[in-house]
Structures are given as structure tokens and as C-alpha cells.
Amino acid sequence: MNLVNYIAVNIFETLLRVIPIPCKTGVIKIGKPNRTSPVFLTCNYHLTAKRVKRALHRIDCYLLIANSNGHNVWCGATGGHFTNHDVISVLKTSGIEKLVDHKNVILPQLAASGIETKHIEKKTRWKVIWGPVYAEDIPAFIENNLKKTIEMREVRFSLVQRIEMAIMWAFPFSIIASLITICFWPEVLLPLNALLWGLPFIIFVSFPFYSRWLDPKKKGIGFSKYTVIFDFGRMPLILWGLSLVCLFGFSIMTNALTWEVIFRWGFMSFIVILIISLDLMGSTPISKSGLHEDRFLKIVLDERKCKGAGFCEQVCPKNCYEVDKIRHIATVPRADECVQCGACIVQCPFDALYFQSPEGEILSPESVRKYKLNLIGKRLAKVERE
Numbered sequence: 178m179n180l181v182n183y184i185a186v187n188i189f190e191t192l193l194r195v196i197p198i199p200c201k202t203g204v205i206k207i208g209k210p211n212r213t214s215p216v217f218l219t220c221n222y223h224l225t226a227k228r229v230k231r232a233l234h235r236i237d238c239y240l241l242i243a244n245s246n247g248h249n250v251w252c253g254a255t256g257g258h259f260t261n262h263d264v265i266s267v268l269k270t271s272g273i274e275k276l277v278d279h280k281n282v283i284l285p286q287l288a289a290s291g292i293e294t295k296h297i298e299k300k301t302r303w304k305v306i307w308g309p310v311y312a313e314d315i316p317a318f319i320e321n322n323l324k325k326t327i328e329m330r331e332v333r334f335s336l337v338q339r340i341e342m343a344i345m346w347a348f349p350f351s352i353i354a355s356l357i358t359i360c361f362w363p364e365v366l367l368p369l370n371a372l373l374w375g376l377p378f379i380i381f382v383s384f385p386f387y388s389r390w391l392d393p394k395k396k397g398i399g400f401s402k403y404t405v406i407f408d409f410g411r412m413p414l415i416l417w418g419l420s421l422v423c424l425f426g427f428s429i430m431t432n433a434l435t436w437e438v439i440f441r442w443g444f445m446s447f448i449v450i451l452i453i454s455l456d457l458m459g460s461t462p463i464s465k466s467g468l469h470e471d472r473f474l475k476i477v478l479d480e481r482k483c484k485g486a487g488f489c490e491q492v493c494p495k496n497c498y499e500v501d502k503i504r505h506i507a508t509v510p511r512a513d514e515c516v517q518c519g520a521c522i523v524q525c526p527f528d529a530l531y532f533q534s535p536e537g538e539i540l541s542p543e544s545v546r547k548y549k550l551n552l553i554g555k556r557l558a559k560v561e562r563e
């Protein structure tokens with residue numbers, strides 16, 4: 178695929194990011210692989226498959242595309258669309274077993290919240306190796322003898338990714354809003370679109386400047402952190418206030434300051450902030466909304482069960498763990514960074530990890546493996562009393 182085509186696909190599919198776009202599953206040859214070449218596996222979200230292929234273009238290897246119903250790796254695995262069954266299915270039916278003499282398959286680390294290493298190995302005899310979070314780090318990972326550095330394990334939420342997220346939110350809502358207003362209220366089309374594109378860009382791009390104040394466990398200005406659906410306790414409220422200040426300034430400068438203008442645009446900016454605060458599957462940086470009950474869960478390590486094998490450390494995208502290789506035990510020094518993805522719990526072979534709610538309820542490893550998060554971040558599981 179040439180560069181122009183690749184860029185066009187990236188732009189088009191970033192605009193439509195909220196829609197699952199599947200591609201064909203199966204095995205793809207990259208370069209001139211032989212019987213000892215590495216085997217990578219990814220999901221069948223079209224944009225992901227394209228990006229992984231591009232990241233691998235200098236490596237002679239095989240790439241397996243497993244069904245995830247067109248969802249990306251993290252959302253698919255955490256939401257139950259990219260499952261053990263999908264990985265087992267592509268390993269058994271793609272013909273890869275006839276192409277190589279080994280049984281090592283490299284999976285993207287973010288799939289660890291849904292794919293169980295133990296289960297795959299038991300059913301297929303393929304050994305799962307957790308690759309880096311980002312496909313662009315794969316060449317360095319190969320050079321490093323399949324060992325990940327701390328940076329390769331971490332979700333970075335870079336400027337480019339934040340811009341993609343802003344576009345992902347702004348585009349569909351601007352289309353819907355434009356279609357509605359063009360018939361009944363055409364004069365607001367441009368300012369409304371400026372608002373729908375401007376606010377997400379400001380919010381996502383400026384994320385590093387305000388992220389330190391986003392601790393959902395701390396009380397901030399606003400309403401109760403437990404009861405308000407949209408968690409207006411912190412940043413959304415401040416950002417809405419800022420948008421109102423801009424609105425006032427603009428209206429005064431253009432001599433258009435009337436109560437009608439203030440009410441109309443104040444209301445619209447409120448709706449836009451509400452939409453962005455929804456945080457479908459954790460995509461917004463503002464803070465997880467009150468829809469996400471999981472955000473109050475803390476990760477708990479049962480030291481009696483831990484054997485220090487370090488699977489948790491290998492799959493945690495926030496580098497919460499440190500494993501003492503001499504004492505054979507893990508610690509969780511950065512537990513506050515946890516984003517409740519559940520990957521460490523799913524992968525721990527000794528069930529030494531679980532979630533606990535502020536009320537002391539336990540979400541067992543069995544529940545985390547069995548029940549996946551839905552689009553609004555609810556894990557449909559029963560909790561057990563300690």
C-alpha cells in the first residue's frame with residue numbers, strides 16, 4: 178500500500194472511529210517468512226490491521242488477523258468482542274501450523290484484558306508472548322529478543338492519539354447536529370460546528386496540563402462523585418465555565434450580547450460537554466463519568482497466593498507493578514494509576530489479584546474473566562461480600 182493510500186485510510190477511518198470496521202481474518206505473509214519466522218496476531222479492526230502491517234513491513238513474519246467484529250484490540254478485548262475463542266479459531270483454522278516449526282504467537286499487550294494465556298495454551302499448545310502496546314514498537318521489541326522495556330508496556334496517550342480521539346468525538350456529532358439544524362436553524366450551522374469541533378480539540382489537546390487534577394478519588398468542586406451520572410465534580414464544570422467566558426467575550430466584541438445568545442450557546446456548550454463526558458469505553462480524558470462504576474475499584478494483591486511470576490507486570494498498561502525476582506513476590510507501588518482494565522487479574526495464574534470496591538465488595542478473578550465491560554463501562558457481574 179502506498180503512503181497516500183495509507184494516509185487516506187487513516188483519515189477516513191479516524192473520522193469514522195466510533196464505527197467498527199472489520200477486515201478479513203486469516204493469515205498474511207509479510208516479506209519472505211520461513212519456518213522460524215515470528216508469528217504476530219491482531220484483531221480484525223481494519224485500521225489496526227493496516228497499522229500493524231505497516232509497522233511490520235521490514236520484518237519477515239506472519240500476521241494472523243483474528244475476528245474481533247471490527248473492534249480495536251483494547252475495546253474488543255475489554256468489551257468481550259475479541260475473545261479466547263477468536264484467537265483459538267484463527268490459530269487452528271488459518272493454516273499457520275503448517276507454515277512454521279514453532280508454536281509461539283505474539284499478541285498485542287492490550288488484548289490481555291480479554292484473552293487468557295492459560296486457556297489459549299491449554300487448547301492449542303501455542304505459547305502466548307505479550308508484545309508491546311504499540312505496533313510501532315514491534316521492531317525494537319524484536320531487536321530486544323522479545324523483551325519489553327517499561328516504555329513499551331505503557332499506554333502513552335500521545336498528542337496524535339489525543340487528536341484522533343477529538344476527531345472521533347467531534348465528527349459524528351457534528352454530522353448529526355448539522356443534519357438537524359440545516360433544516361430548522363441554518364444560521365447556527367457554522368458556530369455550532371465550531372463549538373462541536375473546538376471543545377473536543379481544546380479538551381483533548383490540553384489534557385497534559387490539567388490531568389494532574391483528575392484523580393477521581395479526590396473530591397473537587399461540584400456535586401457528589403457517586404451519584405451524578407456525568408461526574409460534573411471537576412474538569413467538565415470548569416471547562417464549561419471557560420467556554421461561557423469565551424462566549425461572553427466573543428459576544429461583547431461583536432456587539433451581540435443578549436440574554437438569548439447567552440442562553441442558546443450556554444445550553445449548547447453544556448450539551449457538548451455532557452456528550453464528551455460520557456466517556457464511552459474510557460475514550461475521553463476528562464475523567465471517567467459516573468456511568469463507570471469500575472472507576473472506584475481498587476486492585477488488591479493477596480500476598481499469600483502470589484508466586485512472583487510477573488505476568489501482571491508484563492500486561493499492566495499503566496506500569497502499576499514491580500516484581501521482586503529474589504523474594505518472588507509482586508508489589509503494586511503505583512496502584513493509584515490503575516485504570517481498572519482487569520488485564521493483571523485475567524492473566525494472574527494463581528488468582529492472587531482481585532478488585533475491591535470502596536464498600537469492601539470483591540470482584541473475583543472469575544467474574545473479571547467472565548463478565549466484560551459494555552459500552553458505558555458496566556461490568557455485568559455479581560459481587561461477593563468479603
Ligand code: SF4
Nearest residue numbers: 483484486487489525
Ligand atoms: S500477582 Fe499473580 S501474576 Fe503478579 S507476580 Fe503475583 S502471581 Fe504472578
Ligand code: SF4
Nearest residue numbers: 493515516518519521
Ligand atoms: S493494575 Fe489496573 S491498570 Fe494495571 S493491569 Fe491491573 S487493572 Fe489494569
